[in-house]
Amino acid sequence: MALTPQNNDAFIREVDDELRREQMSHIGRRYGLWIIGAVLLALVAFGGWTWWQHHRNTVAGEQGEKLAVALDDVAAGRSAQATAAVQALTTSDWDAVRATALLTQADLLLGKDDRKGAAAAFAKVAADDSLAQPFRDLALVRQTAVEYDGLAPQAVIDRLRGLADKDSPWLGSAGEMVAIAYLRLDKPQQAGQTYRLIAQTESVPETIRARAVQMAGSLGVDAAPTPAAAR
Structure with missing residues (x-):
């Protein structure tokens, strides 16, 4: 018996649905572990990135607090105590912390009347193209002031x-x-x-x-x- 147009359309849809189920089942059997692995890897990568950002922000906050304490020590004349703290921050991964520590280090040398050492320290900051321009410009002005007479x-x-x-x-x-x-x-x-x-x-x-x-x-x-x- 011939199929009516409605029955024909229904039959075609059933065949399409069955074909799709078969294709999905085949994909699941063949690539299921790979897909699960890829999803897990993406979740691990996202979790690692989130942790790293949190870690960096935590470290930056801690270094900022240490720098603030060191600057307070400088202002209070506790230069020996400040020198060690500032030295540890001159290798910071955070440009603002590193630049401020290097500039403070130069000021500490100037406070000891080590003008040559201070000028060299300011020059190091002025020449460091990894630092933001305002830090470099400030260092150049300070270097020139120290060296001015010569x-x-x-x-x-x-x-x-x-x-x-x-x-x-x-x-x-x-x-x-x-x-x-x-x-x-x-x-x-x-x-x-x-x-x-x-x-x-x-x-x-x-x-x-x-x-x-x-x-x-x-x-x-x-x-x-x-x-x-x-x-």
């Missing part, structure tokens, strides 16, 4: 040119050193313009801006703050 004026200008800029957060410190270097080169106009830039940049601390106004005025340059900077 540097040729043009060397100071060349070294700090990019930091004695309106958009630089180090304009105050770097700019003053550059301005003095211009004076040592007998270039009062360039020195006056540098002081003027310092005086009229709002982000520079007020004490440095006030000093820059006076220095510029002594060089015949009007460095009075603009209305925007005076607010």
Whole structure:
């Protein structure tokens, strides 16, 4: 007896369903262990990654606390106690901790009047391209300040040119050193313009801006703050 269209469609669906079940059963028999293994491996990998992230965050927190204690020791004059703690943190995997520890180490050397050692320590940070640029720039400014008396004026200008800029957060410190270097080169106009830039940049601390106004005025340059900077 011939099948009606409805019976034919039902028969085809039953055949398709049975074929799918057979295919899934075949896949399960052949690849079941592999699939289970892959799922377990993915779960283990995810669990390991989660643990590692937690571990890193825990270590970072512990190192941050140690650094804070070391900085408190430095501020309190307990340099011997701080030195050991800071030294241990100079190899930290966390850039901010490592950079701060290295900068603090340089400051401790400076506190012992070891200017050569301090300058070398600052130079090491300034040259470390694995650290964020603000740490490197700060180290360069500090290195230059330590070495200033022994540097040729043009060397100071060349070294700090990019930091004695309106958009630089180090304009105050770097700019003053550059301005003095211009004076040592007998270039009062360039020195006056540098002081003027310092005086009229709002982000520079007020004490440095006030000093820059006076220095510029002594060089015949009007460095009075603009209305925007005076607010």
